[in-house]
Amino acid sequence: MLKVLFAGTPDVAVPSLMALAQDTENFEVVAVLTRPDAPSGRGRRLTPSPVKTAALTLGIPVLECDPSEPAFLTELMATGAEVAAVVAYGRILHQDVLDALPRGWYNLHFSLLPQWRGAAPVQRSIWSGDTVTGATVFRITAGMDSGPILSQATVSIGPHETSGELLERLSHDGSNLLHATLRALDENRIHPVEQSDGSYDRADKIRTEDARIRFDVPVFAVDRQIRACTPAPGAWCVVHAGDGERSEKLHVIQASPASMENPQTPDSLAPGRLAVGKRNVWVGTLTSPLELLRVKAQGRQEMSAADWARGARLGVGARCD
Incomplete structure (x- = not known):
């Protein structure tokens, strides 16, 4: 039975933790490493990460100390872990930490590496x-998402x-991939392969200012930006x-x-210009219009764009930028 340390923080890491913890025939999750409780909500109350909540429900010990602190290595070694599975943990692991486990640290990354190394591969x-796109399991090394690959799924x-x-x-797809990969690793049925050299796009974090919508581009580009930024950081x-x-x-x-088949859709609108129908709200782009469907104004609840427009008292020159 392989003794596993699981490291992760947000909701997307929970399926992988569950997949490993529930397979008690092949794995023992000896501890969970996650980020400390963080302020959340309007009251800014300290709230445990989704991974910590899941770990406590499963009865798994939780580590929350910073891996860069000297005391961490002592806590890590006390778990008896042989290998670590990492999914969206959110901290840099230094070489002494990577060297501490005899069978290494393995990360589930949500892209087909070496494309989209970095913090926001799905959004990018x-x-x-x-x-x-897909998921990749690779061995963590000093470089950013550049370690040798064990498995991929598209x-x-x-x-x-x-x-x-x-x-x-x-x-969910990645949790199955990680589970199968660690089983194969434990049974010596899989061997890491170095990533290919070349120039690849980086998945830099998308910040709030990056999510400000540009309307001076074709409608397909506006649509991609909005979908990429939904739900976070929010277009x-x-x-x-x-x-x-x-x-x-x-x-x-x-x-x-x-839809240009809708007779009410304006034939063209200047980039950023708003047009309002009885049940539709359109905004111009460099090409054809974009239809707004669901919106949330500052300090208000999410609603249909048509309901928002009715209360917004928009004038003839209304526009977005």
Whole structure:
């Protein structure tokens, strides 16, 4: 039986933890390493990570100390772990930590490495227009997501899929891949292969300012940006009501390239210009209009774009930027 330390923090890591913990014939998850409780919600109360919550439910000991602290190695060795499985843990692991476990540290990464190394591979793959992505299990080394690969699995990206939806799907597919890979590793049926050299796109983190929607690009590019930034950090724009005075921040939760078969769809709109029908809200792009479907104005609940527009008192010159 392989003794495993599991390291992870957010919801997407929970399926992998569950897959390993439930296979008591082949694995013993001896401890879980996760980020410390963090402020959350309007009250900013300290809240445990989803992985910590799952670990406590399973009765697995939890480690929350920083791996860069000298005391961590002592705690790590006390677990008796032989190998570590890492899924979206969120901290850098230094070489002394990587060398501490006899069979190494293995990461489940949500891209087909070596493409999209970095913090936001799912978001970047959607934003770039990829139609196929996947998951990779690789051995962690000093370089960023550059260690030798043990296994990969591919999935198609749906034409209307958001990063949140795709990540949810990959978290379950990836849990099966990680489970199977660690079994094969334990039975000496799999051997890491070095990643190929070359120039590959990096998956840099998407920050709030990056998620401000650009309308001076073709509609397909606007659609990709919104889907890539949904649900986090959340695509947004500033709406100017058209009276020269009022403006507000608007989060776009759902949108789609407008159907030009709908006779009510404007033939063309200047980039950023808003047009409102009885049941539709459109905004112009460099090409055809984008239809807004679900939005959330500052300080208000999420609602349909049509309901928002009715209460927003938009003037003739209303626009988004």
